[in-house]
Amino acid sequence: MLEIKNLHARIAEDGTEIIRGLNLTVKAGEVAAIMGPNGSGKSTLSYILAGREDYEVTEGDILYNGESILDLDPAERAAKGIFLAFQYPMEIPGVATMEFLKVAMNEQRKARGEEELKIPEFMKRVKDAAGLLSMDMGMLKRPLNVGFSGGEKKRAEILQMKLLEPKLCVLDETDSGLDIDALKIVSEGVNALRSPDRAIVVITHYQRLLDYIVPDSVHVLYKGRVIKSGDKTLARQLEENGYAEIIGEAA
């Protein structure tokens, strides 16, 4: 489903190279964890997948279902089923959460040539999804993410993911800022989305999240490259020994 080939990318503004020859393949149905120390390029990778313009791909390609997505803008990628759960979801005053959800769902449907959702059907879907994530509907009456706690923002991201039904989910440090109860709820939300036709990329600094979202594969990112791949035991090994050992092996 996702093939990243020899990807090189830099910050558009100052030319700093962040991703330096990254290779990664994630199949449909797979949950892949990307781990790495601070500054290894994890968040940059998530932004590049979503199509943020602040980064420039200088070499290599990103294939999604066999097609390059490099020329697509963020909205086009989203309509094709790519979803990024942000590490720091934006607070947008003045944009009502419900209206945002409705516009996003309907714009994606429109892009795929599907009919717009009727209001009652839309409301039902939101209510069901919010219930599963233990979210209060009152929260959704507020402007988008405004005044939400860290945990509420992460839940709201998973709510959006659930409603938009993407095929490739990229979760950027979804565990940061979550207490253990919120972590469980969010993980259950993610696990419920696991399916044979959906791939999930979990970007995380710590092993903790992977106790709840058990990955099929684990990839260690360092200086903009995947330096080691393995199964879930690799995450355990990292937790026990830190990154130094693996970085040493790769050097």
Added chain:
Amino acid sequence: MNVHTSQSRTPAETALIDAFSERVGDLPGNADVAVARDTALEALKIQGLPSRRIESWHYTDIRTQLRSVAPFDAAAGSQPIAPLIAGSTVAAVSNGATISAGQVDGVTFEKLSEKLADGTFAPALATRSTDDLIGQINAAYVTDGWHVDIAEGAELETPLELQNLQKSGQSHVRFPVRVGKGAKATIIERQYGGEGEAFSSSISQLTVADGAEIVWIILRQHGDTSVQFCQFNAWLGKDAKLTLFVVNAGGKLVRQEVHVLAKGEGSDFQLRGINLLGGESHTDVTMTVGHLVENTTSTEIVRNVVTGRARGVFQGMIRVAKIAQKTDARMACNSLLLSDDAEFDAKPELEIFADDVACGHGATVTEIDQDHLFYLMARGIPEKEARGLLVKAFVAEIIEELEDEPLVEALEAILEDWLSAHG
């Protein structure tokens, strides 16, 4: 050989001044009104059109910007339009003449032309000052308008809509409105037209008696060939409350002046301005609020969305008299620039003679937040729609303050129409 000095008349000045001798025979009014008209025209002749050297017109140089004046056109009349809020009581003026007025308990509509003819309106034609261009032009040429009386204690359930329709040509009208003690009403001043070249002036004169509460919406929907000079003057009695919304959504060259005097203790004035500026337009909102007695309050918030090569101006002056202790006055002007060629000039001023007051002002200029845009697009919302949501967010906050659902929805629809045309 022509000798040009700085005093040489521009074509627009010539058109404005010369038309008087042709029009004067048809203008309503007794001898007092005639004197007031002559006085106003004389002031216009002496002052000419203000240039940037006149402080109150510094950012709107009419001498340079007003290239021509649409001539009077007897055939430019039109029918009333559907009111902004269904069920409103409509009183309409078209091409400078009253055409219709609805009926509602507690409200009296009278034709201004009759009050000019019998001279009762003559004192109200006095201009504000030597730089009062709008007052001068309007006093010289005013033909008609609706004179509205809202009875003491009347509480209107549906809005009054005062329509000033000018599809092309030229007109000059006034809307004097007197609100009796303790009355409550929502009044919509609809400045509508400009399908062809148009030049118009309109002055509203509102007196709010003790304890009355008025929500007044000025909604301008004019085409890009329309020049409009408007003035809104209000006097607030004891414990009177006025909320004024100015929504500019069109016009080529627009100046909307707002002059409010808080004359009664406990009075409150709220100004909310929404300027939606596009194309090559120039729109100027100039406000003065005078706090004349103790314990009065005012808040002015203006939000501007500017795109294309449009230019906007907000001049806001809060004056606090020496005896007006405990005044609380706040002013903010926030602009969102959507293009590199868009411009907004804000000039907030405080003139405070009292020593125990709370006054402040602030102005900001921003662009669309790229992080916000990315977030919305990452959810599949195409760029144009995402920008639209963010622009709407910028002004919706102000609109929602109205807490009047039909009004909020109607203004949001205006905003969406504007966005789809200019986004």
